[in-house]
Amino acid sequence: MGKDAAPKNWPASIPYLSQASSSPHITEAQHSSLRTRPVDLATEIPSHLPRGPSPLVKITLINTPSHPAKGQAGLFAARHLSPGSLIVPYYDRDAGLAVDAEKAGNEARFVNDYRGIAERPNAEFRESWDVRSRQICMAVFVLPASKNAVKKGDGPGIAKGDEILVSYGKGFWGKRKDTHKLTDDTEATGPAS
Numbered sequence: 001m002g003k004d005a006a007p008k009n010w011p012a013s014i015p016y017l018s019q020a021s022s023s024p025h026i027t028e029a030q031h032s033s034l035r036t037r038p039v040d041l042a043t044e045i046p047s048h049l050p051r052g053p054s055p056l057v058k059i060t061l062i063n064t065p066s067h068p069a070k071g072q073a074g075l076f077a078a079r080h081l082s083p084g085s086l087i088v089p090y091y092d093r094d095a096g097l098a099v100d101a102e103k104a105g106n107e108a109r110f111v112n113d114y115r116g117i118a119e120r121p122n123a124e125f126r127e128s129w130d131v132r133s134r135q136i137c138m139a140v141f142v143l144p145a146s147k148n149a150v151k152k153g154d155g156p157g158i159a160k161g162d163e164i165l166v167s168y169g170k171g172f173w174g175k176r177k178d179t180h181k182l183t184d185d186t187e188a189t190g191p192a193s
């Protein structure tokens, strides 16, 4: 299952996953589809990616009064992250079945949605091919320079100390009937539990 020493601030009640896992409930057909690399899936999680807590990120408890996820945690850059680069794979308990990082997961489960925090996301979830486990998985990437409408003065990529923020998509917040004002048209970019 790939349990490992957990990163700092990892919740004790949730198993930390250091590699992709497959659900025991998966059907043969789902298993086969998960293990078949689409011809157009170029994005890869390389086999040399170290297992265990990533040195690129920090799980940080949020106490900024104006932050809409105050009292929860977020994922922050521990160093400068280049445009388009892999930040962390997204591991959960039911890989290929559903997004369920409530029960087990890795650092990616702490990525917050940008709404109410920043003007725009600086990262995105992308479907990827995990070379080591030979299966499709999701992963968090820095937005490439072409997608990142940087403001004047902002450098490309994500600066050390900045919060890593994606767009969950309006659908997520619509379902949650969240009270935050949602005005952005950004498309959904990946999982959020």
Ligand SMILES: C[S@@+](CC[C@H](N)C(=O)[O-])C[C@H]1O[C@@H](n2cnc3c(N)ncnc32)[C@H](O)[C@@H]1O
Residues within 6 Å of the ligand: 068, 069, 072, 073, 074, 109, 110, 111, 112, 113, 114, 115, 116, 117, 180, 192, 193
């Ligand atoms: C995938 S979790 C992200 C990690 C979460 N902050 C935590 O500490 O477990 C998704 C949850 O984070 C919170 N969240 C994420 N982005 C948010 C935002 N922009 N505003 C308010 N809450 C947010 C919501 O409670 C959402 O259900």
